[in-house]
Amino acid sequence: MGVAVYAISYDPADVLAAFALKRGVTFPLLSxxxxxxxxxxxxxxxxxxxxxxxxxxxxTDRHRGIPHPGMFLLDEDGVVQDKVFEQQHRTRLxxxxxxxxxxxxxxxxxxxxxxxxxxxxxxxxSVNQDFYRPYxxxxxxxxxxxxxxxxxxxxxxxxxxxxxxxxxxxxxxLDAGTLELPxxxxxxxxxxxxxxxxxxxAGRIWFAINKFQGDVTLHIGVRYQAxxxxxxxxxxxLRIPLELRGVDLIRD
Amino acid sequence: xxxxxxxxxxxxxxxxxxxxxxxxxxxxLPDQHGRPVDLHADRExxxxxxxxxxxxxx
Numbered sequence: 001m002g003v004a005v006y007a008i009s010y011d012p013a014d015v016l017a018a019f020a021l022k023r024g025v026t027f028p029l030l031s032x033x034x035x036x037x038x039x040x041x042x043x044x045x046x047x048x049x050x051x052x053x054x055x056x057x058x059x060t061d062r063h064r065g066i067p068h069p070g071m072f073l074l075d076e077d078g079v080v081q082d083k084v085f086e087q088q089h090r091t092r093l094x095x096x097x098x099x100x101x102x103x104x105x106x107x108x109x110x111x112x113x114x115x116x117x118x119x120x121x122x123x124x125x126s127v128n129q130d131f132y133r134p135y136x137x138x139x140x141x142x143x144x145x146x147x148x149x150x151x152x153x154x155x156x157x158x159x160x161x162x163x164x165x166x167x168x169x170x171x172x173x174l175d176a177g178t179l180e181l182p183x184x185x186x187x188x189x190x191x192x193x194x195x196x197x198x199x200x201x202a203g204r205i206w207f208a209i210n211k212f213q214g215d216v217t218l219h220i221g222v223r224y225q226a227x228x229x230x231x232x233x234x235x236x237x238l239r240i241p242l243e244l245r246g247v248d249l250i251r252d
Numbered sequence: 253x254x255x256x257x258x259x260x261x262x263x264x265x266x267x268x269x270x271x272x273x274x275x276x277x278x279x280x281l282p283d284q285h286g287r288p289v290d291l292h293a294d295r296e297x298x299x300x301x302x303x304x305x306x307x308x309x310x
Contacts (some may be wrong), residue, residue: 015283019308067304085265
């Protein structure tokens with residue numbers, strides 16, 4: 001994809017050289033001693049006291065001068081196309097999530113996926129890498145294939161109908177967002193307009209597992225109600241298991 | 253320790269640092285080999301990911 005990578009911290013060059021050697025980093029690690037550029041760009045983390053109070057950490061000299069954690073994507077002209085910053089240092093995008101959402105390219109890491117079907121509606125769930133690491137943000141994708149002549153309802157649904165939704169059942173340390181879906185369309189359900197989906201629908205949920213617990217089986221709950229012009233099925237509730245290998249944080 | 257009333261600040265990063273749609277400011281910083289790197293000259297019209305991180309030593 002031809003993307004140059006630069007990483008900036010306040011470390012002196014010899015610290016960065018040792019780190020690059022140890023971790024096999026070949027892209028430039030830039031040394032902003034005194035956090036001069038970090039300050040000039042307005043990226044100095046000046047909320048340390050409040051953050052440290054929250055985490056119960058004592059602020060010491062090494063904390064002064066750290067930037068907010070995040071990244072900018074620049075286009076060919078050097079214009080900021082996108083920026084992704086985190087509220088705290090431990091959280092970060094997984095590489096495949098970065099490639100897919102920021103660089104909009106295909107990720108080459110192995111994925112994990114599972115399938116289920118009910119009332120002719122097929123549901124495929126996948127995570128864009130086959131392992132989790134604490135505080136790494138992963139992307140769960142839900143692909144729903146609805147046969148022609150059938151629709152499912154969107155949330156919030158009316159009249160006792162069940163709208164399409166998907167949740168990750170809690171595991172220890174799970175930090176999950178809500179299902180992001182494309183806008184629904186208006187479906188003429190036997191003369192009554194209702195919000196729903198037809199054809200192929202893909203949604204996603206951001207999540208992280210913030211406690212290492214070895215390999216994990218996530219259970220993905222998907223519910224929807226499929227209807228044709230003639231009949232409505234009872235609400236479907238699928239529970240799809242998805243395996244993720246556990247990989248702990250690197251600790252030196 | 254009393255932690256009930258403590259909250260993590262929620263920062264709006266759209267207004268912190270260079271903004272989307274703006275040209276990223278110029279800077280020159282030494283890399284891990286001590287070689288000065290001029291961001292926009294070095295990337296040679298390639299797209300670039302500019303990452304800010306805490307430290308390589310802790």
